[in-house]
Amino acid sequence: MSYPNYPNQPYPPQPPQPNPSNTLSIVGIVLGCVAFLFCPPLFGIAGIVCGVIANSKGERLAKTAIGVSAAGLIVGVILGIVAFQGVYGV
Template sequence: MSYPQQPYQPPQYPPNNSNTLSIVGIVLGSVAFIFCPPGFGIAGIICGVVANSKGERLAGTAIGVSIAGLVVGMVLGFLVFRSMYSG
């Protein structure tokens, strides 16, 4: 008696439950509001994008917070330096 061959199924891996890179991206984006927006904001965006490629759940939040930290931090920095050096 012969059984029909089953198609090959690749092994199923569990979903990635780690949000480590996403959390690092959120923290970096939050720090970018006050300290060195270009450095911390861009680093947060990179962490968010890498987290997104790994399928982390909070990756979109990390990218959003980092972009907001970058933009708002740059605007705040511009306003502070403008008010310091205007007569």
């Protein structure tokens, strides 16, 4: 019994596998949490950048890191404004 001779057919490209490491995502989440109380522009933006880089690498928690960092930035700035108005009565 002979088998038909098929030409070499390339395999279709596989979708990128998610990165099992969540290091940058966790760093982004921690920076977002720190941004609630300490220097929101610095830590919030750094957390968003870490989350975006983690998203481009396919990390599972990247979207969570972006959300937590954005919330830390926004809420931290609002808390800073409220505290500034309370202290200085502006």
